[in-house]
Structure formats: C-alpha cells, structure tokens
Amino acid sequence: MELYVERGFEQTTVAEIAERAGLTARTFFRYFADKREVLFAGSASLQEALVAALEGAPDDASPMEAVAAALDAAAAFLGEGRELSRQRQAVIGANAELRERELIKMATLSAALAAGLRRRGVTDPDASLAAEAGVVIFRVAFERWVTDSRARELSEIMRESLGQLRALTAASK
Amino acid sequence: MELYVERGFEQTTVAEIAERAGLTARTFFRYFADKREVLFAGSASLQEALVAALEGAPDDASPMEAVAAALDAAAAFLGEGRELSRQRQAVIGANAELRERELIKMATLSAALAAGLRRRGVTDPDASLAAEAGVVIFRVAFERWVTDSRARELSEIMRESLGQLRALTAASK
DNA sequence: CCCGTGATGTCACGCAACGACATCATGTTA
DNA sequence: TAACATGATGTCGTTGCGTGACATCACGGG
Numbered sequence: 001m002e003l004y005v006e007r008g009f010e011q012t013t014v015a016e017i018a019e020r021a022g023l024t025a026r027t028f029f030r031y032f033a034d035k036r037e038v039l040f041a042g043s044a045s046l047q048e049a050l051v052a053a054l055e056g057a058p059d060d061a062s063p064m065e066a067v068a069a070a071l072d073a074a075a076a077f078l079g080e081g082r083e084l085s086r087q088r089q090a091v092i093g094a095n096a097e098l099r100e101r102e103l104i105k106m107a108t109l110s111a112a113l114a115a116g117l118r119r120r121g122v123t124d125p126d127a128s129l130a131a132e133a134g135v136v137i138f139r140v141a142f143e144r145w146v147t148d149s150r151a152r153e154l155s156e157i158m159r160e161s162l163g164q165l166r167a168l169t170a171a172s173k
Numbered sequence: 174m175e176l177y178v179e180r181g182f183e184q185t186t187v188a189e190i191a192e193r194a195g196l197t198a199r200t201f202f203r204y205f206a207d208k209r210e211v212l213f214a215g216s217a218s219l220q221e222a223l224v225a226a227l228e229g230a231p232d233d234a235s236p237m238e239a240v241a242a243a244l245d246a247a248a249a250f251l252g253e254g255r256e257l258s259r260q261r262q263a264v265i266g267a268n269a270e271l272r273e274r275e276l277i278k279m280a281t282l283s284a285a286l287a288a289g290l291r292r293r294g295v296t297d298p299d300a301s302l303a304a305e306a307g308v309v310i311f312r313v314a315f316e317r318w319v320t321d322s323r324a325r326e327l328s329e330i331m332r333e334s335l336g337q338l339r340a341l342t343a344a345s346k
Numbered sequence: 347c348c349c350g351t352g353a354t355g356t357c358a359c360g361c362a363a364c365g366a367c368a369t370c371a372t373g374t375t376a
Numbered sequence: 377t378a379a380c381a382t383g384a385t386g387t388c389g390t391t392g393c394g395t396g397a398c399a400t401c402a403c404g405g406g
Contacts, residue, residue, distance in 0.1 A: 013392065024355055029394060099280075100273040107276060125341060132309070168298055169342055186361065197386055202363060 004039070005087050009095045036101045039088060043105045047112050049073045054116045063122045067134035068162060070113060074138055075155035082145070082154075089146045110135045137161045177212070178260050182268045209274045212261060216278045220285050222246045227289045236295045240307035241335060243286060247311055248328035255318070255327075262319050283308045310334045 003012040003020060014035055018025045032038050053073030057066040078085060092098040114131035122130065141161040145154045176185040176193060187208055191198045205211050226246030230239040251258060265271040287304035295303065314334040318327045 014394090015392085025393090026356080026395090027354055030353080033394095035393070096277070100277045103276040103280060104269070104273045125337065129341060136305070164298065168302060187363090188361085198362090199364090199387080200385055203384080206363095208362070 001039075001084075001087060001091070004091045009035075009091055009098060036098055039092060039098060040101060040105055043109075046074065046077050047109050049077050050109065051112050051116045054113060055119065057120075059120075063117055063120075063126055063130040064133070064162075064166075066117065066120060067113065067130050067137075068159075070116075070134060071138060071141075071158045071162065072155060075153070075158050078142070079154045085142075086146050089143075106135050106139065109138075133165060137165055174212075174257075174260060174264070177264045182208075182264055182271060209271055212265060212271060213274060213278055216282075219247065219250050220282050222250050223282065224285050224289045227286060228292065230293075232293075236290055236293075236299055236303040237306070237335075237339075239290065239293060240286065240303050240310075241332075243289075243307060244311060244314075244331045244335065245328060248326070248331050251315070252327045258315075259319050262316075279308050279312065282311075306338060310338055 003017055006012075014025045014028055017035075017038070018028045021028070032041070050070040050073050054066045054070040057069040061069070092102055110128075110131045113134055114127045117127035117130055118124070137158065141154065141158045144161070145152070145157050148157075176190055179185075187198045187201055190208075190211070191201045194201070205214070223243040223246050227239045227243040230242040234242070265275055283301075283304045286307055287300045290300035290303055291297065310331065314327065314331045317334070318325070318330050321330075
C-alpha cells in the first residue's frame with residue numbers, strides 16, 4: 001500500500017515491494033498469485049464473514065433480510081479502517097487492471113451469496129437476483145462511505161442504500 | 174480464435190498468433206493493447222450499436238423500453254454468428270484473465286447505456302439501474318443462447334428474459 | 347544428535363509489452 | 377521524374393511479471 005500510494009501501481013515493481021518487506025520477489029509470489037492480489041488479500045475473509053452472517057440469519061427471514069444481515073457484517077468488517085479503505089480505493093480506481101480484479105471479486109462474492117441463499121432454500125432466479133442486488137448495494141454504499149466527507153457510519157449508509165433500492169423497485173411499475 | 178480454441182489461451186503465445194496471421198508480434202501489439210483484447214475487438218462496435226438503438230427509441234418510450242430497443246440491436250448484431258460466439262465464450266470461460274476482461278467490458282457497456290438514458294432525460298438512480306438491468310438481461314440471454322441446443326433466436330430469448338425479470342421484480346413486495 | 351518439514355533464497359527461463367529506430371510502399375507535389 | 381511526406385511494418389533491445397528447480401536454513405520431534 002505504501003508504495004502503491006507513493007508512486008502508483010504500475011510504477012511499483014514487485015522487487016521493490018519485496019525489498020520494502022524484507023523479502024525476495026520469489027517469496028512475494030509464494031504469498032500472492034500476482035501483483036494485484038496484494039490489494040485483495042482480505043477479500044476472502046470478507047466473503048466468509050458475509051456468507052456466515054447470511055446463513056446465521058433467522059430461518060424465517062426473507063431473502064433480502066438475510067442479505068441485509070450480510071451487509072451488516074460487511075459494515076462491521078470494514079467499518080473501522082476507513083482511511084485504509086480510502087487509500088485502497090484510490091489505488092484501485094486509478095488502474096484498469098485493478099478495476100478488473102475488483103469486478104471479478106465482486107462477481108465471486110455475488111456467487112457465494114447466491115449459493116448461501118440457495119442453502120437457505122431460496123430457489124434459483126430469486127437467489128441470484130437477491131445476491132446481485134446485495135452486491136450492488138454494497139458497492140454503492142461503500143463508494144459513498146469512502147467518498148463522503150461526513151463521518152457517517154458505513155452500516156448506516158448500507159441500510160439507507162437498501163431502503164433506496166427498495167423504494168426504486170417498488171416504484172417501477 | 175483458431176489458436177485459442179486449439180490449445181487454449183495461456184498456451185498460445187503472441188508470437189504464434191502473429192505468425193499465423195503473417196505478422197510480427199510487435200505489429201500485433203500495434204493493433205491490440207494486449208493478448209486478451211483480440212477476443213473483445215468487436216465490443217466497441219457492439220456498444221455503439223446498442224447506444225444508437227437506445228437513443229433512437231421513440232421519445233415517449235420508458236427507460237426499460239429504450240433498453241429493450243438496445244437489446245434488440247444486440248440480437249441483430251450477434252444473431253448470425255452463433256458458432257463463433259460459442260467458441261469465443263468457451264475460450265473466455267476457461268480463463269480467469271479473460272473473464273475479468275469480459276466483466277469490465279460489461280461494466281463499460283452498462284455505463285454507456287446509463288449515459289445514453291441520461292441523455293434521454295432519465296435521472297440518475299433510474300438510469301443506472303435500468304442500464305444494469307439491461308446488461309444482466311443481455312448476459313443471461315446470451316448465455317442461454319450460446320448454451321442451448323435448440324435453435325431459438327437470440328432476440329426471442331432476450332425478450333423472454335426481459336419478461337422474466339419484469340415478473341420477478343413485480344412479484345417482490 | 348539426526349531427521350523431517352516448512353519457509354526462504356538463488357538461479358535460470360519464457361513470455362508479455364513497450365520504446366527507438368530502420369525500412370518500405372504509398373501517394374503527393376513541384 | 378525526382379523529391380518528399382506519411383503510414384504500416386519489421387528489427388532490436390529492454391524491462392518486468394511469473395514460474396520451475398534446486399539449495400539452504402531454522403525448527404521441533406524422536
């Protein structure tokens with residue numbers, strides 16, 4: 001992160017990262033599949049947290065209520081490190097390759113949520129749609145939280161965004 | 174395409190592609206930004222066709238009706254080359270880097286459609302949502318068309334998928 | 347004290363991607 | 377016709393990503 005923020009993603013070589021970390025480039029590649037993956041190291045555990053929250057929702061919760069539980073977990077997971085999230089997002093936004101990687105992480109997350117919903121008994125078109133909607137809300141809320149100057153909580157913005165989507169879909173005849 | 178189908182994307186070198194085309198690797202990179210871009214060469218013109226159709230829709234058409242016009246254009250654009258689309262999709266599906274590239278192309282398409290809708294006077298949350306919904310329908314219908322053994326028309330599957338999404342959103346209270 | 351085992355380093359390699367420069371076929375203009 | 381500009385291609389050299397093969401070294405257990 002230090003190097004990516006200082007001089008940008010492309011201008012940073014793996015050798016430099018390894019040196020800063022007191023390692024060899026070869027060792028770097030034993031921990032991260034490629035230069036991009038460093039920025040997404042936490043995404044696996046984030047995904048696990050969301051899926052766990054979704055599956056831990058009450059049995060009688062609707063699909064979107066279960067998704068809302070997952071979003072709460074996301075807020076808890078990310079809520080503390082706003083400054084880190086800001087830097088990270090700035091780096092990713094400045095580079096096309098990183099945006100690609102982020103998109104596929106989001107797609108993976110969506111698939112995992114859909115699978116979790118199916119395990120809860122939600123059938124297929126609904127499971128996928130609810131999962132995709134959840135990811136859309138996550139992205140929108142996260143973007144606002146990172147951008148906004150006001151110190152609102154991520155969880156609050158998540159809930160607000162969910163409400164907005166609800167209103168929008170309800171209003172579409 | 175020949176080489177990617179024969180031996181897969183990763184096992185094909187740019188030098189081989191260039192040789193097959195009677196060129197140098199250096200020249201290849203003058204036409205395509207990278208090895209992946211070859212498979213997405215047509216995506217710019219596809220996007221232009223969709224946006225043109227969206228903007229050419231009647232003034233009194235609703236946002237989703239305009240999106241439907243764009244989907245018709247997509248069907249017209251791709252409808253003839255089913256076998257090519259099949260091969261292409263098989264290659265892309267077999268490789269993570271190519272899936273990433275495809276995701277960012279879809280995101281770009283969604284942004285272009287949203288911009289087109291805004292030019293039609295649709296305001297922001299609706300424009301983005303309608304555009305994203307359009308891309309979802311495109312993906313789902315295209316996937317079915319490529320996978321299905323039956324010889325149904327792409328345009329027909331597009332319209333059917335749009336109807337299903339409409340029904341789903343209408344049913345969600 | 348030896349012996350796995352896992353983490354790291356070293357070396358060598360293939361290949362993607364790009365900059366700089368040369369070449370060659372064009373069509374244009376005097 | 378000769379001179380010249382232009383655009384497409386080839387040639388050469390370089391950087392950096394990513395990987396396989398092998399060596400080394402620290403460690404804890406027997």
